[in-house]
Amino acid sequence: MKEMQKFGYPIFFAVMAALPHLLDSRWQAVAITFLIFAVVALSQDIILGKCGMFNMGQALFFGMGAYTTAILNNEFGWSIIATIPLAILIPAIFGALLAGPIVHLRGDYLLVVTIGFNIVFVQVLQNNLGGVTGGPNGIFGLDSLSFLGFNLTSQVAVYYFAFIVLLLTLWLMRNLAGSKAGRAMHYVREDQLAAESIGINPRIYKIFAFSIGAGIAGLAGTVFATQYSAVSPEAFEFIQSVLFFSIVLVGGSSVPGVLLGVFVMFVLPEIFREFATWRYFVFGFAMIAAMILRPRGIVPATFGKIPKFLIKGGSHVE
Amino acid sequence: MSNNQLILTDVTKRFGGLTAVDALSFKVESGQIYGIIGPNGAGKTTVFNCITGIYKSEEGSVNWRGEEIRGMTPYQIVDRGIVRTFQTIRLFGQMSVAENIMSGRHIRSSQKLWHGIIHTPGSKRDELENWHKVEEQLDFFNLSEFAATPVGSLPYGIQRRVEMARAMAVEPTLLILDEPAAGLNDKETLVLLETIFKIRDKGVTVLLIEHDMDMVMEVTDYLTVINFGKKIAEGTPTEIQKNPAVIEAYLGSEDDDDE
Amino acid sequence: MDIFLQQLANGLTIGSMFALVALGYTMVYGVMRLINFAHGDMVAASAFVGLTIYTEVLGQAVSLGAVIVIFLLSAMVMAGVGLVLERLAYRPLREAPRLSAVVSALGASLVIQNGIMLIWGPRMRIFPELVPQVYWDFGGVVISLIQVLILAISLVLMVGLYLFVEKTRIGAAIRASSIDQDAARLMGINVNSIIALIFIIGSSLGAVGGLFIGLYYRGITFNMGWQYGLYAFIAAILGGIGNIPGAMLGGMLLGLFKAFIEGYVSSTWADAFTFILLILILIVRPTGILGERVAEKV
Numbered sequence: 075m076k077e078m079q080k081f082g083y084p085i086f087f088a089v090m091a092a093l094p095h096l097l098d099s100r101w102q103a104v105a106i107t108f109l110i111f112a113v114v115a116l117s118q119d120i121i122l123g124k125c126g127m128f129n130m131g132q133a134l135f136f137g138m139g140a141y142t143t144a145i146l147n148n149e150f151g152w153s154i155i156a157t158i159p160l161a162i163l164i165p166a167i168f169g170a171l172l173a174g175p176i177v178h179l180r181g182d183y184l185l186v187v188t189i190g191f192n193i194v195f196v197q198v199l200q201n202n203l204g205g206v207t208g209g210p211n212g213i214f215g216l217d218s219l220s221f222l223g224f225n226l227t228s229q230v231a232v233y234y235f236a237f238i239v240l241l242l243t244l245w246l247m248r249n250l251a252g253s254k255a256g257r258a259m260h261y262v263r264e265d266q267l268a269a270e271s272i273g274i275n276p277r278i279y280k281i282f283a284f285s286i287g288a289g290i291a292g293l294a295g296t297v298f299a300t301q302y303s304a305v306s307p308e309a310f311e312f313i314q315s316v317l318f319f320s321i322v323l324v325g326g327s328s329v330p331g332v333l334l335g336v337f338v339m340f341v342l343p344e345i346f347r348e349f350a351t352w353r354y355f356v357f358g359f360a361m362i363a364a365m366i367l368r369p370r371g372i373v374p375a376t377f378g379k380i381p382k383f384l385i386k387g388g389s390h391v392e
Numbered sequence: 393m394s395n396n397q398l399i400l401t402d403v404t405k406r407f408g409g410l411t412a413v414d415a416l417s418f419k420v421e422s423g424q425i426y427g428i429i430g431p432n433g434a435g436k437t438t439v440f441n442c443i444t445g446i447y448k449s450e451e452g453s454v455n456w457r458g459e460e461i462r463g464m465t466p467y468q469i470v471d472r473g474i475v476r477t478f479q480t481i482r483l484f485g486q487m488s489v490a491e492n493i494m495s496g497r498h499i500r501s502s503q504k505l506w507h508g509i510i511h512t513p514g515s516k517r518d519e520l521e522n523w524h525k526v527e528e529q530l531d532f533f534n535l536s537e538f539a540a541t542p543v544g545s546l547p548y549g550i551q552r553r554v555e556m557a558r559a560m561a562v563e564p565t566l567l568i569l570d571e572p573a574a575g576l577n578d579k580e581t582l583v584l585l586e587t588i589f590k591i592r593d594k595g596v597t598v599l600l601i602e603h604d605m606d607m608v609m610e611v612t613d614y615l616t617v618i619n620f621g622k623k624i625a626e627g628t629p630t631e632i633q634k635n636p637a638v639i640e641a642y643l644g645s646e647d648d649d650d651e
Numbered sequence: 652m653d654i655f656l657q658q659l660a661n662g663l664t665i666g667s668m669f670a671l672v673a674l675g676y677t678m679v680y681g682v683m684r685l686i687n688f689a690h691g692d693m694v695a696a697s698a699f700v701g702l703t704i705y706t707e708v709l710g711q712a713v714s715l716g717a718v719i720v721i722f723l724l725s726a727m728v729m730a731g732v733g734l735v736l737e738r739l740a741y742r743p744l745r746e747a748p749r750l751s752a753v754v755s756a757l758g759a760s761l762v763i764q765n766g767i768m769l770i771w772g773p774r775m776r777i778f779p780e781l782v783p784q785v786y787w788d789f790g791g792v793v794i795s796l797i798q799v800l801i802l803a804i805s806l807v808l809m810v811g812l813y814l815f816v817e818k819t820r821i822g823a824a825i826r827a828s829s830i831d832q833d834a835a836r837l838m839g840i841n842v843n844s845i846i847a848l849i850f851i852i853g854s855s856l857g858a859v860g861g862l863f864i865g866l867y868y869r870g871i872t873f874n875m876g877w878q879y880g881l882y883a884f885i886a887a888i889l890g891g892i893g894n895i896p897g898a899m900l901g902g903m904l905l906g907l908f909k910a911f912i913e914g915y916v917s918s919t920w921a922d923a924f925t926f927i928l929l930i931l932i933l934i935v936r937p938t939g940i941l942g943e944r945v946a947e948k949v
Contacts, residue, residue: 128750175934181749182686183933186884190926193881197923246509252519254501255508261484261495268482271444273470273499273562282505313877316757323754351773355765361758366743369751377542378488381523384530384539 082330087241094233102229103301104344109236110297111318112336113243116329117290118318120247123327123375124256125283126263128181131188132318134195135165135288137310139295141199144213144305145206154219154300161296162289169288170281177280192312199307212306219300236297243290244329250286251379259283260377324364326371334372395457396422396565396597398443398474403452403462405435405442405621412438413449414621420566425588425598427612427629429605431641435621436601437479440570444476445469456566471499473565477555477572479601485544489554492543493529496561497522529557533587549580560591567591569600573607585611609633617641656792658914659907664798664867666906667805671860672883673890673898674812675853681829681893682842682849685752689736689759691880693729693854696763697861698778698871699771701725705779718781725862726855732763733854734847742843760877767873775872778865801863808856809899816895825849829893882909885929891939900940 090109094102118132139161146152146160176187202209219226219235226232250256258279261269266276299305317339325335338360343353364372398420405413412435420426428436442449445466454462461469475496484492501522507515530536533553538546543554552572559567572588573581581604588611592598602608608615609629617625617632619641625632632638672694679687701721708724709717740759744752785796816822827835828845836842864879865871882905890901905925912924932939 128753176930179933179937182680182684183888183937185686185753186881186888187930187933189881190929194923194926197920201919249511250508253508253511253515254498254503254518255505257491257494258498260487260491261498264484264486265482267446267466268478268484269495270466271446271470271476271478271482272495272558273467273475274495275465275467278505282508286509320754320757323750351769352765354761355769358758358761358763358765361761362740362755365747365751365755365758369744369747375486377486377491378540380488380490380494380540381520384490384523384527384536386536386539 090237090240094230099229101344102233104341106229106233106236106297106301108336108341109233109240110294110301111340112333113236113240113294113297114291115318115321115325115332115336116243116247117287117294119322119327119332120250120259120290121283121287122319123322123332124250124263125259125280127177127280127283128185129188129284129287130185130315130319131190131192131195131312132287132291133310133312133314134188134192135169135291136295136298136314137195137199137305137307138165138168138288139292140299140305140310141207141213141295142292143296143299144208144216147216147299148213149206154217154296155221158293158296161292163292165292165295166285166289170285173281173284177277177284189312189315192310192315196307196311199310208306210307212304214302214304214306216299216303216305218303232297232301235300239293239297243293246286246290247329255279255282320361323371324361326368326373327375328371328373331371331373331375396473397455397457398566398597398599399453399455400439400443401453401455403439403442403449403454405438405447405449412621413442415452416618416621416623417452418616418623418626420597420599421614422597423592423595424613425592425600425611427608427615428599428601428618429603429608429615429632430618430624432603434618436618437570438621439618440476440568440601443469444474444568467499470562470564474568475559475562475564475566476568477552477559477570479570479574481548481551481555483543483551483555483558486542488540489535489543489546489557490523490526490530490539492554493526493535493557493561494522496529496558497525500525500561500563525561529561532560532590533557548575549577552576552580552584556587560596564596566597566599569598569602571601571603573602573604581607653791654914656789658910660792660794660798661914662907662910663903664801664906665910666903667802668860668863668867668879668902669883669886669906670809670899670902671805671856671863672879673886673902674809674895675857676880676884677887677890677893677895677898678825678849678853680887681895682825682832682846683741684749685741686756686884687741687853688753688756688880689740689763690853690857691878691883692760692763692767692876693732693736694857694861694864694879694883695871695873695876696732696767697725697729697858698865699767699776699873700728700858701862701865702771702776702778702871705781711779713779713781721781722859722862726858729854729858729861730851733850736763737846737850764874764876767876771873773873775870778869778871780869782866797866801867804859805863808859812852812856813896813899821845821848882925885925888929889932889939891941891943893943894939894941897939897941904940 093105097105114132114136121127121129142161142164143154143157146157147154172191176184179187199207200210219231258274261274262276262279269276321335321339322332325331343350401417402415403413404415416439428439430436441447443454445464448463453460456472456474461472484495502518503515530539533556535553535557538550543551573584576584585607588598612629614628615626615632616623617638624637624641625635675690676687679685704721704724705711709720736759740755741752744755782797782800787794816825824840824845827840828842832842886901886905887898889905890897908928909921909925912921
């Protein structure tokens with residue numbers, strides 16, 4: 075397992091870096107979608123997998139970032155790159171605000187409330203609130219990426235944009251794992267009463283998890299808007315949230331698990347295009363089977379990543 | 393500050409029609425090893441829950457170091473130096489021993505929320521310091537060989553040590569132990585005894601609930617005896633052993649068992 | 652005043668349908684602590700099943716007898732599906748972490764929803780006109796025979812279920828299983844049978860609800876289940892999850908709320924308002940109007 079960790083990531087990064095030059099246009103688009111959804115799924119993992127909150131509304135934050143970029147670019151002429159900070163901040167702030175009144179709720183209720191938030195969001199978009207969201211058709215005709223005066227219109231450029239965002243996300247998650255806040259989320263998830271009794275304020279960390287997850291999803295939203303030069307409400311319906319939710323649980327709360335989940339959910343259907351109508355039908359069975367066979371996910375979370383000086387001879391290391 | 397006193401005055405806790413703790417008062421002095429004993433169901437764990445903020449007593453006062461802590465949340469109370477262990481052991485089962493103990497360093501860590509996103513040299517130093525503190529606890533409790541082992545897979549006796557190590561990692565002023573000897577064999581109980589004395593030597597006050605009478609007589613300086621939520625006696629272990637009301641309470645319940 | 656009375660009538664109708672569907676959710680959640688995400692899709696499926704019974708089995712006959720046959724057969728079919736669902740997707744996960752059962756329920760929902768699509772196609776189908784189009788006009792307020800029938804039959808069914816659960820021994824067994832499955836088992840209650848019974852009852856009531864949806868709205872699509880299911884689950888929460896009279900009350904109230912929003916504000920905002928209502932209720936009174944009947948494991 076450790077060898078896999080040592081070689082797995084570099085190989086993965088090398089392959090992903092070289093990929094766009096090996097694929098045709100259609101498959102490049104698929105690869106970009108993979109990258110974007112991987113980022114959203116990882117952001118969902120922070121909230122659901124690491125902090126244990128039943129969030130089924132992640133598409134809301136994804137959409138918020140996408141629409142922030144779209145509106146700032148379309149209405150106010152900001153360049154795509156310039157919209158990034160707000161596309162992260164606005165969902166992050168909303169994440170914290172929305173989480174505040176609801177994080178104490180029992181799991182199932184939290185779940186339904188997050189679905190509710192998602193539905194309200196989409197309805198707001200469709201009703202063209204403030205006249206800027208473009209209604210059911212959304213907003214299109216967005217600018218392409220431009221950086222330091224260079225107009226980066228190619229799909230390969232978008233791919234590398236998405237790739238950089240994924241790398242950034244993985245780096246952030248690694249930082250989180252090796253920090254007080256990151257560990258606190260795990261403790262709160264495993265046993266909230268024990269965590270409280272050892273001095274942890276669960277509320278702060280739950281809201282924080284929501285906020286980071288929202289911000290990262292928002293960033294993915296910017297990439298999404300760039301890929302299609304457009305945004306529309308359907309892309310952020312709560313069924314998408316259901317998919318992200320399922321990916322984290324079926325794949326498992328680990329980076330390989332989540333990536334595997336995204337691959338199975340979004341890339342495989344492209345490979346089996348002819349079976350498109352059977353796609354979700356088969357998935358449904360696969361989800362049931364996966365939970366019966368591996369309730370913790372295909373590649374579950376692992377613990378025990380502690381500094382080497384603590385590991386004396388004879389200890390059991392996975 | 394040697395005013396590390398825990399003073400309970402007339403603490404009363406009711407659940408619907410049942411009065412679990414009835415106008416209980418006692419005082420724990422700094423540096424004592426104080427015991428709460430009593431027959432099963434006497435309300436002992438409920439008292440601890442009232443002290444540590446899991447319950448809020450309906451009446452009375454819980455005064456720690458001159459401050460009223462009744463009504464505070466559990467984590468606020470930990471922040472003030474009181475840490476507890478649980479009768480049923482509540483560890484973070486999937487995580488390793490070291491990670492469990494590290495949770496005890498949470499409130500001692502100086503990291504801010506945003507260090508979860510980006511590390512700074514300061515936060516990295518904080519991480520390292522805290523892991524070294526974990527190392528100290530691992531050594532103190534003889535757990536070094538299990539540092540990376542998932543806690544849920546370890547034997548009961550070792551889990552108990554991990555829970556205490558986690559509590560000690562907080563560097564508490566008052567350590568509350570809820571039946572620390574439950575489920576331990578004789579050898580483990582002896583080790584526990586020595587550990588409690590070593591903890592007291594470090595300057596920590598200890599408050600414990602226990603059923604194992606031999607252990608209680610050995611380790612405690614002073615006792616309060618509770619039955620049906622009420623205090624029926626207090627005194628040194630020798631005094632308590634001879635106290636007729638205490639003997640009645642324990643013998644009385646033994647008779648019930650025989651019926 | 653006209654709008655008020657009209658929406659009152661509409662609300663009671665919609666509310667009855669919500670109530671019937673909500674009962675399925677609340678009964679399953681009460682005993683198994685599980686949101687049966689597939690329930691909404693089963694409700695949708697029953698409408699399609701009814702459609703097929705009408706066209707294939709009855710040769711498109713329209714009569715009181717035909718209607719009764721459609722309702723009974725659909726209910727039986729859906730009860731059967733419910734049993735299979737429980738056996739395959741939920742029973743193997745009784746001991747597993749809660750989230751696993753949630754994912755399994757979502758998977759089941761996808762299976763049923765897409766199953767409908769594969770069998771009956773992705774486009775909207777028209778449910779047969781089984782009830783004569785009779786209307787009464789009360790000075791601008793229009794009430795149809797269908798609305799009266801839906802309300803009447805729903806009330807009969809709800810009262811029947813209420814009496815069953817509150818006054819019979821089996822009903823007591825159901826209530827006991829809601830409070831504490833293990834204790835119920837120790838008392839000699841066959842909890843597996845109770846769970847099977849709950850799925851039969853819930854699915855049948857849901858089937859009736861689905862047929863009503865078909866009769867009332869006429870247009871049915873394979874993915875209408877989620878929308879309805881979500882509303883019905885909200886109704887169950889409103890009334891107090893696990894609480895059977897609560898689900899009935901919650902359903903009626905939610906139906907009225909939705910109708911009034913549609914009448915006085917706009918139908919495009921109905922969903923948003925409903926969810927804002929839900930969120931407020933959960934924050935202010937999470938146990939619902941009549942209180943939960945679900946034991947908390949402390």
